Amino acid sequence: MGRFLAILLTLWALALPSFAGAEPADIDASARGVVRVVIIGEDGGELYPVSHGTGFAVTSTMIVTNAHVVRDAMRDEDLRVGIVPSGGADAVYGQIVAASSRNDLALVRLTGNLRLPPLALSGGPVASSGEVTSVGYPMNVDRAQGLDISDLFRSQPPVKSRGFVSGERPSRQFDTILHTAPIARGNSGGPLLDQCGRVVGVNSFGADNDGGDAEFFFAVSNRELVPFLRANNIEPRLNEQPCRSIADLEEAERERLEREQAEARQSLAERAEATREKRERAQLEAQLSVAHDREDRMALAFILVLVSFGLGLWAWSQRERIDPEAEDAALRVKKTNIAFALAGFLVVVALIAFLTRPGLDEVDRRVAGLMAEGEGDGDRPLAGEEGGDLALTCRLVPERSRVTSAETPDIEFDWTTAGCVNERTQYGYAAGNWSRVFVPNDEDAVSVNSFDPDRRTFRSERYLLPRSAMTAAREARAKYAAPQCGDDGAATKLGDLQGEVLSQLPQQPNERLVYECVARD
Incomplete structure (x- = not known):
């Protein structure tokens, strides 16, 4: 029975959808731009926190949060907005630039330089059932850590919680993302991040949890945030590229290199085969060419020898017939001498033609020449x-x-x-x-x-x-x-x-x- 149950559990686990985990380094990097937003009052020169929420940088000097986080400060001029960074820098005050109660968004300008890295916004659609991470400062965590209310002014790292997107739906007349990444009071105004640490929404409120029902939470979607920022002369850092892990990239890079190497080996084999065929053709062509040239030279030498022999016989026969007493004897002797000289010249030319006929080593030289033809016409060198x-x-x-x-x-x-x-x-x-x-x-x-x-x-x-x-x-x-x-x-x-x-x-x-x-x- 136990073995059967184990098999069932294994099959059930395999049937569940597989989700790639968020990159911790990306979430940590984005968390550097997340701040605690504290509404501060003053009594007798002493500062005290009235309430707090979360915000995140969209520029080096601008923070986005929820409108309800800064509502008290908008209604009471004596209250101020404090911005407490997570990276150890001193807190600064903020000035409310814009607020929209319709979609619960507010924009706050920093009065000091915190050198906050702006967060990029995802420009693509939110993946259904995709993993997301809420980043912020939930009040219940502060209480569990035993933090005093005065500790809100100290720099502390934000809390990160994972969940999954459950869908996109309009609520309160604005677009929201329904998700399961836990948030609590104090998380309001914090970013909801995808696996690459890009903002997909601004956490705003949670669903009621009556009778132990599953908890769901709502974030204002980027379809509300982007127009809100642009309406206030801020061009958001939108990123529409798909979210891929470094591990995915390196695996794809390995596959690409293996593919390139296989293609290179295939190309090398094809070039080797083409070279072999070209060499065989060049060998045959060179052998035929050399054979023809040898035959032509030897035929030429043979013809020249025959002509020289005939010319020599003619000159000899003419010399035997010359009468020394004849008036033209000297002229005829001169002609026969010219004939003998010409016959000797032809013999020399025939000898040169015979000796300079192509040898077998000429085949290799001509093959090399034919193989070199067309080289340099390939791909441009790297x-x-x-x-x-x-x-x-x-x-x-x-x-x-x-x-x-x-x-x-x-x-x-x-x-x-x-x-x-x-x-x-x-x-x-x-x-x-x-x-x-x-x-x-x-x-x-x-x-x-x-x-x-x-x-x-x-x-x-x-x-x-x-x-x-x-x-x-x-x-x-x-x-x-x-x-x-x-x-x-x-x-x-x-x-x-x-x-x-x-x-x-x-x-x-x-x-x-x-x-x-x-x-x-």
Whole structure:
């Protein structure tokens, strides 16, 4: 009976739909732009929190939240909106720019610089039954942790909870997403993220849970959020690319390389067969040609010898008939001498023709000549084979890329054989790869750009790091000064210098952009 039950459970498990888990690194990266929104009052010079919710950055200075989160501050001028980031920076005040009670959205401008990374919005439809993650500051978690109400002003990481999309439906006259990623009081205004960490909605409220019914929650959909932002002169960072994991990309890349290698082997085999057939034809043609030439030379030599022999006999017979006393004797002797000389010349020419007839080694030379005909008319050599500088336009290859941001413009790319890009940026060379590491001071992200001049492929990988990891990366980057283009040994030197920064990066990037480059007109 137990064995039978185990089989049934196994079959039941196999029948369930399989969902790919969200990328933790992407959710963590998006959480950097999530903030706690605190409504603050003042009593006798002392600040105290009235209520709180969640918000997230749509630009470096603008926060989206729910209208009901900031409703008290809109009604009471004495109340202020505080923005508390998760990354350890000091809290700042916010100014309400716009609020829409119809779809429960509000826009808040920061009065200080928190260097928040804006979240990208998913531009595609929400996948039914797709996995989603709620990110925010639920009040019940604060209570469970024993946090005092004054602790709301301290930077703390937001809470993440997973669930699945249950559908899209209109509610309260606006579009919502029904999902099962748990939220509570305090989560209002926080983002609902897809598996790539892109916003698919703004969490707003939950369904009543009477009598132990399953809990469902509602988020304002992007079909409401995008027009709201544009109406307030903010162009959202929309990303319409499909959500794919790095593991999926690497598997697809392995399959692509295997396919290319198989095609290359097939092409090599076809070229080898074509070369063999061409050589056989050239061998036959060369043998026939040499045979004809040998026969022609030998025939020519034979004819010349016959002519020379006949001419010599004629000259000999004429000399025997010359009368020394005759008046024309000298002239006739001269003619016979000319005839003998001509006969000797013809013998020499015949000997030369015979000796210079093509030998068997001429067959190999003619085969080599025939095989060389048409070479150089094949495919254009690759950049590395050309060995010259390149002026390229690089375009994104979506099927080979994982895009978590929204900006993927074409890239104008000038490359020199010494690894200098656009006459100003030196790339490092190490382990057979050209790369450059960028560690900006105004963004919590490390970019590693690489270029393969042989395949004309440019790749940019971005690592969205927490502030502690960014601090370590900046400290490692500050230890060296990148060599300038044209410096002696600049490429290999930079390749060694970048090693410490690269060693601190996670195993996988959050974003990978792969570009194919073509010669620029």
